[in-house]
Amino acid sequence: VWAGTGESAQQLQQAKTLFRVGAQAFGLGQYEAAIQAFEEAARLAPRPGMFFSLAQAQRRQYPIDHNPKTLQAGMANYRRYLAQVPKGGRRTEAAEALAELELIASRLPIEQGDADARPAAASRRTRLMVSSPAPGAEVWVDGERLSGAPLITELAPGKHGVRVSAPGHFDEERQIVAAEGGIVALDLSPREK
Numbered sequence: 001v002w003a004g005t006g007e008s009a010q011q012l013q014q015a016k017t018l019f020r021v022g023a024q025a026f027g028l029g030q031y032e033a034a035i036q037a038f039e040e041a042a043r044l045a046p047r048p049g050m051f052f053s054l055a056q057a058q059r060r061q062y063p064i065d066h067n068p069k070t071l072q073a074g075m076a077n078y079r080r081y082l083a084q085v086p087k088g089g090r091r092t093e094a095a096e097a098l099a100e101l102e103l104i105a106s107r108l109p110i111e112q113g114d115a116d117a118r119p120a121a122a123s124r125r126t127r128l129m130v131s132s133p134a135p136g137a138e139v140w141v142d143g144e145r146l147s148g149a150p151l152i153t154e155l156a157p158g159k160h161g162v163r164v165s166a167p168g169h170f171d172e173e174r175q176i177v178a179a180e181g182g183i184v185a186l187d188l189s190p191r192e193k
Contacts, residue, residue: 007045014185015045021129021185022053024150031061033127033152036183048084051077052094059097068108075101124181126157131187134166157182164188 007015022037034057042050058074078098085091130139130151137149140163146153149164157180163173169190176184 011044015041015050017187018044018129018183018185019050019053020187021131021150021152022057024131025129025152026053026057026060028150028152029060030152031057031064032125033129035061036125036127037129037185040183040185048081048089051081051084052090055081055094055097059101062101062104068105071101071105071108075105125154126178126180127183128153128155128160128162128176128178129183129185130162130164132164132166132172132189133187134164134169134190137164137166137169137188137190139164162186162188164190166190168193 018037018041022034022041025031025034025037035054038050038054038057042054055074055077058070058077062070062074075098078094078101081089081094082091082098085094128141128151130149132139132149134149139146139149139151140161141151141153141155142160155178157178160176160178161173162176163171165171169192172188172190174186174188176186178184
């Protein structure tokens with residue numbers, strides 16, 4: 001799934017982390033955050049599975065936001081997946097989902113200029129996504145406990161301190177810089193004591 005060319009080891013690792021936290025956001029029903037994570041992961045390491053996951057999140061987000069650009073983006077990503085996976089994989093599921101979205105799109109009124117509009121990227125909020133495999137892991141940001149892992153939250157751009165603590169483990173800390181409209185994805189694994 002991850003074999004490819006052109007990416008550095010660091011880009012590939014970041015793409016994997018983004019994909020994991022995107023999948024967690026998807027599982028929590030936070031489709032907008034999942035879209036943002038999958039878009040960034042696909043930018044770093046374009047793989048067919050990335051486009052499938054991105055399309056799935058866009059398909060789930062459309063009934064929430066009713067944004068035709070979300071619908072268009074989902075269709076485009078299913079098509080991209082189908083073009084890159086000529087047989088096998090999740091082609092049947094992708095083709096069925098694409099047909100469903102095309103039917104919805106056919107019922108929408110076409111506004112002037114919409115036919116040529118490029119699909120919009122996910123809402124560019126500044127987000128922090130933290131996951132951890134440690135049982136009972138809690139996430140702290142700037143000295144304040146926010147939640148258990150996984151954490152998906154918006155935060156102000158700038159420097160922040162992130163700490164993951166878990167019973168029976170040493171705390172794992174990172175200093176991050178969150179860019180305006182960017183996403184910081186961390187997968188922190190505290191060492192056992």
